[in-house]
Amino acid sequence: MSRVAIASIRPGSRSDAPPAASAAGGKVYRPYSYWFYLPSAVIYGVLFLVPNFASLYFSLTRWSLFESKFIGLDNFKLFFQEPALVKGFTNTLVYAVVTSGSKVVLGLLLAVLLTSQIVARGYLRSVVFFPVLVSTIGVGLTFTVLMNPERGLINGALSVVGIDGPGWLTDPKWALLSVAAVDVWKGVGLATLIYIAGIVSIPREYVEAARVDGAGSWETFRRIVLPLSRPATVTVIILSLIGGLRSFDLIWAMTRGGPGFTSDVIASVIYKQYQAGFYGLSTAGNVVLFVVVTAIVLPLSWFLNRREVDL
Structure with a gap:
């Protein structure tokens, strides 16, 4: 078998890649894989990011359980x-x-x-x-x-x-x-x-x-x-x-x-x-x-x- 034929069937070669990968320069994009980050991102945002930004806001206010008043850096x-x-x-x-x-x-x-x-x-x-x-x-x-x-x-x-x-x-x-x-x-x-x-x-x-x-x-x-x-x-x-x-x-x-x-x-x-x-x-x-x-x-x-x- 010639070298050209061997190259054409070699795993991972350019001719082996799907059309979408060939059009993207050989990189295979799998959009569905990023959805696996979503649950962790939601949990991190709800339990960490939101409380942190809320704390930063309330540190600039005079607040009680039912009301708050913005006072800037006075605190x-x-x-x-x-x-x-x-x-x-x-x-x-x-x-x-x-x-x-x-x-x-x-x-x-x-x-x-x-x-x-x-x-x-x-x-x-x-x-x-x-x-x-x-x-x-x-x-x-x-x-x-x-x-x-x-x-x-x-x-x-x-x-x-x-x-x-x-x-x-x-x-x-x-x-x-x-x-x-x-x-x-x-x-x-x-x-x-x-x-x-x-x-x-x-x-x-x-x-x-x-x-x-x-x-x-x-x-x-x-x-x-x-x-x-x-x-x-x-x-x-x-x-x-x-x-x-x-x-x-x-x-x-x-x-x-x-x-x-x-x-x-x-x-x-x-x-x-x-x-x-x-x-x-x-x-x-x-x-x-x-x-x-x-x-x-x-x-x-x-x-x-x-x-x-x-x-």
Whole structure:
């Protein structure tokens, strides 16, 4: 058979394409396939886009359940004049940095431990991940009792060894960091799980080659595990940072922003405005929180993802 004949019956050749594809330069258009996006697009629009644009509109109004009055940027001006806002903004940044940084470090260390050959490895993985499954409000109420300065189990245990425990949730110096420690305890299991997935996906040939070259455990961790776990690290940083910047339920369950305003974050300031009946003001605060989270997370995500692993 000649080459011309072979080319004429070769699958995917130009003569094999339908007339519509040939007329379009070889590209096959399937209009019906785009209809599969429609249900997701409708759900996304109804549940996300519409509420977001509605929030943006109501942040420019003074509104109640039955009426609204457009007042422009007055809500934003008033929100930034709120005395607790500066303190709440500072606390939010401190809380997010402390919790996300701790989850990265502890999650990586626990993942290295739980991917090694240790006894009861599967059980220990379950123990580490269990707090993630527990209700945040339940965790907050439980640790509020445990951290009671007079009758709490933590200070009771410290007194046995001669240490006078502080007022974990009543001392302004300790309140925010105490809640952050509980947040880390509850969320480090998810960070550990992500790191375990990242470490397990590393080809064993790299580790074996490092051992053949005489690398010890520290060198293997530094040269192999740590660089190749970079995608997991980026994921943990981004998720933990978003959770820290938006944190509300644990702080509200344990301190309600107190004592005073020492553990207030942006979300708790917004909620207090909503409790006081300033609905437009609290909606403007939600818009501010959205902008703050976006302004921090998007550039950070771009910066972390643009660098490639260099072995």
